Every structure is written in structure tokens, then in C-alpha cells.
Amino acid sequence: MRKLLLLLAVLVLLPGPVLVAVGAVVVTSATSRAVCGPIVAGVPDALTATTADGVSVHLDRVQLSHAATIIDVGARIDGVGRDGILVALMAALTESRLRMLANTGAYPSSARFPHDGNASDHDSLGLFQMRPAAGWGSVAELMDPQYQAKAFFGGPDGPNNRSPRGLLDVPGWRDLPKGTAAQAVEVSAFPDRYAAYEPVARAILTAITRPGADASAPTRDEPAATAPTSEQVVFPLPHGAGRRLSGFGYRFHPIHQTTRLHEGTDYAAPPGTPVLAVADGIVSFAGPYPGAGNMIVIDHHVDGQDIATAYFHLLDSSFLVADGDQVRAGQQIAGVGSTGDSTGPHLHLEVHPGGFTKPAIDPEPWLAGQAAEPLSEARPAACPVGGPS
Known part of the structure; x- marks a missing residue:
């Protein structure tokens, strides 16, 4: 039975001066926005996948919990859908390997927030390595995984009012290769990095959202508990x-x-x-x-x-x-x-x-x-797809 899970904070001992890492917390409730995309079904303890250029990537439960946060946030934003979530996962994998990174060199206060390590890329912070100086948000906001995910997706309800632009603010993003779409948001000096992580992002999405141990066939004895x-x-x-x-x-x-x-x-x-x-x-x-x-x-x-x-x-x-x-x-x-x-x-x-x-x-x-009625044409999806153009 598919269930939306409350992912409890996970404490991990890391080497170096920064000792505490806290996993993402995904909270869903009856008052949450309706889920319109993939549904988080559970987070495995670990996952190993291979990039498009043959590099093996091992992810632990903390990293996968951050991925679950990105999935859950994206599924609740109109227009994101599975494709947008894949783009976001590719971006976070590339920028931080799905770790919530502080930056004590630029912002000593960032160490006071739950984090998984310390980085020193200019003044970048968090999963998507967003910069306060570029207008992405305050240090406190950018050290919140859910805020970072919302900022990455952007759109009319995004926290940055489309500046900097999130994924939904990129004209025609669905028609772009996913790596190019990620670069359109991140504006990296290394634009070709993101595409390599698409197979890993797909493996994460499959592992976290597919029901049961064998996703190749429907084997559950009862429907999903979340069926509306x-x-x-x-x-x-x-x-x-x-x-x-x-x-x-x-x-x-x-x-x-x-x-x-x-x-x-x-x-x-x-x-x-x-x-x-x-x-x-x-x-x-x-x-x-x-x-x-x-x-x-x-x-x-x-x-x-x-x-x-x-x-x-x-x-x-x-x-x-x-x-x-x-x-x-x-x-x-x-x-x-x-x-x-x-x-x-x-x-x-x-x-x-x-x-x-x-x-x-x-x-x-x-x-x-049930008085089933024939319709003259197909209806649109439960959530609108495609960003503004």
C-alpha cells in the first residue's frame, strides 16, 4: 500500500569541522496541497546508480531524503510534473550530490542550521548551491531544503517572484534537453555537467516513488491508500x-x-x-x-x-x-x-x-x-503542465 511518509531527521557524523548533518523532512497532511505528480512512497537506506558517462554514484539515506523533499515539493506545484522533478534532481546531484551544504567561509552563520557538510564555492549554499548575493534568498531561507526546492521550481507562486528565474520561468523548458533546462536555472560556468546525472535522477525517482519490491508488474493486493x-x-x-x-x-x-x-x-x-x-x-x-x-x-x-x-x-x-x-x-x-x-x-x-x-x-x-458519460474530448491533466512562455 502506497503511503506518504514523514521522513524523520537523520543525524550523521561527518569528518571535518562540521559534525552534524540532518536529513530532509517531508511532511504531508490532509491540509497539504494536492499531489499532482509522483508520490513519495518510501526512502531506501542507500542507492547506487551510474551516470551517463559511467561513473558510479552511491547515495545514502540522508541524500535520498533530500531527494524525497524535492520530489514532494515539485509534485505539489502546478506545471512541474515528473519531467520538472527530474531536472531538479539532476541539478541538485550536480551541484551538491544531494547534500545540504553550509558555507562558513562566506556565511559563518550557515553552520548554525542543519547541514550535511561545508562547501566554499563563492557564497553558494544548500542543495542547489544558491547564492544570497544573487537574490535567491537569505541564509536562513537557503538553509531550508523545502525553500530551495520551491525556489528552483519558481513559477508564479515561487518565493523569488521569478527573479532569479526558476524552472517554470524558463520559456519552453519542457522542449529543452533536461541538462539544458537545469543549466537555464543554475547558470553554471560548466553547463554540460547536468546531463550526465539524468540516469541517476531517474533511478532515484523509481526507487522512491514506485510501489513494492518488484516495480515491473502490479502486485499489490489493494489500491493505493492515496487514491482520491x-x-x-x-x-x-x-x-x-x-x-x-x-x-x-x-x-x-x-x-x-x-x-x-x-x-x-x-x-x-x-x-x-x-x-x-x-x-x-x-x-x-x-x-x-x-x-x-x-x-x-x-x-x-x-x-x-x-x-x-x-x-x-x-x-x-x-x-x-x-x-x-x-x-x-x-x-x-x-x-x-x-x-x-x-x-x-x-x-x-x-x-x-x-x-x-x-x-x-x-x-x-x-x-x-455509475452513469458513465461519454466525453467529446479528453480533459487536461490533473495539474496543468508546462511553464509560462
Whole structure:
């Protein structure tokens, strides 16, 4: 079961004159802003990953706790999403190796704040090596990991009022290579450093936000505890886009040539036709799955009941969501395809009360009972994407 965790401060003994390092604290509560991106599920004790140029990087729990703070802050800011979080992780890995760094040479007072070490790069401080003299904030503010993450992301609600500019203030940042986007915020004298850390950032995001020990398949026995309550259920294809092919029940399988239970309903549609989330929810799986081809599973809470919906045979490279993303009813999540055990382009929809590993029920009466409405077009994501241009 996915849970948002309170990451307790971790005390670590470091060599040198600065002795105390305090890990990040991620606090989520019922009054927090809605999570619109990857959800922190837990922080491992350690992680080792390799940069794009073959350098092995070992990260401890303190560093990964700071990564969790960046993820959690980014997930609560409209327009950041998974891509923006990756850019931020790449920047923090490059600038500080995800350590909260004081700078006693420039600011002796910085040693009074929780930190993981001492640095001496001009007057830079913290995870992103931000400079008070450049207008990023005061020493006290920049020694706060959450403040630094908010400043890096920027945007209309950022603490710096877009000067210096954060990621959301960079025109067209989503169209830039992620290393270039990081440099646009950091304005480093070494602009090519950031791209090397993209594989490490991706490994961190996978380790911290994916549920369970085996992220290659949906194995949980119940939906995510954070699945939002949905007040609306919609049809999984736009109005007039699908034609019913085959319903729920036992049938002769056209590929396996045996009689078996068909656990969903098939709707024929042209390749690339938008596939829509039937209700508000949390993506618990997005990837290849035996027989289903490319599959997405979404956990919901509908009419007082936990429900998982599964969408099979999706078009290659059509995924618009990833594990841990929050979606809203009617949002496009992928496109119709013919991957896996399929004889032609169609959507196979399954409904599983209690979670994906529980028995499926007939989707058609369930949709009808929820008064599912066909939409004329896909809705935007739960949180707007893309920064100002």
C-alpha cells in the first residue's frame, strides 16, 4: 500500500569541522496541497546508480531524503510534473550530490542550521548551491531544503517572484534537453555537467516513488491508500470513438485457441484514439504486461469502494502518465493500440473491485451503474503542465 511518509531527521557524523548533518523532512497532511505528480512512497537506506558517462554514484539515506523533499515539493506545484522533478534532481546531484551544504567561509552563520557538510564555492549554499548575493534568498531561507526546492521550481507562486528565474520561468523548458533546462536555472560556468546525472535522477525517482519490491508488474493486493475519491465516472473513449467488440465472460480466445474467461470489455477504435481515465485516481502501473501488451492500471475510490481499472493493448510510445501520477476523470492517459495478445487495434478495459490482483467484474454494468458519460474530448491533466512562455 502506497503511503506518504514523514521522513524523520537523520543525524550523521561527518569528518571535518562540521559534525552534524540532518536529513530532509517531508511532511504531508490532509491540509497539504494536492499531489499532482509522483508520490513519495518510501526512502531506501542507500542507492547506487551510474551516470551517463559511467561513473558510479552511491547515495545514502540522508541524500535520498533530500531527494524525497524535492520530489514532494515539485509534485505539489502546478506545471512541474515528473519531467520538472527530474531536472531538479539532476541539478541538485550536480551541484551538491544531494547534500545540504553550509558555507562558513562566506556565511559563518550557515553552520548554525542543519547541514550535511561545508562547501566554499563563492557564497553558494544548500542543495542547489544558491547564492544570497544573487537574490535567491537569505541564509536562513537557503538553509531550508523545502525553500530551495520551491525556489528552483519558481513559477508564479515561487518565493523569488521569478527573479532569479526558476524552472517554470524558463520559456519552453519542457522542449529543452533536461541538462539544458537545469543549466537555464543554475547558470553554471560548466553547463554540460547536468546531463550526465539524468540516469541517476531517474533511478532515484523509481526507487522512491514506485510501489513494492518488484516495480515491473502490479502486485499489490489493494489500491493505493492515496487514491482520491472520484465524484464522476466517464467512458474510457471519447464520444463516438469506439465500437463494442466483445464483452465480459467465457469465450473462445482467437489467439490461444482455447475457451477462457474474458475479464473485460473490448472496444475497437483507430490506432492512437485517446484512452481516458474513467475516474479520478492514482496510476499504480504503466508498462508492458504479459498478454496485455502495454498496460496502465489506475486505483480509484468510487462510491465508497476501492476500484482498480486496467487498460490493455495501448499504443507504443503513447503513454502520457507514469507510476504514481494523479489523474482525473476523462484525462487522456494513452492511445489505442494493438500490443500484446491482440488481433487488431482496440481497448480492453477491466474493472477490479479491491485492487488489480482481485477478481474482475463486468465493466459494462459497472459503468452504467455509475452513469458513465461519454466525453467529446479528453480533459487536461490533473495539474496543468508546462511553464509560462
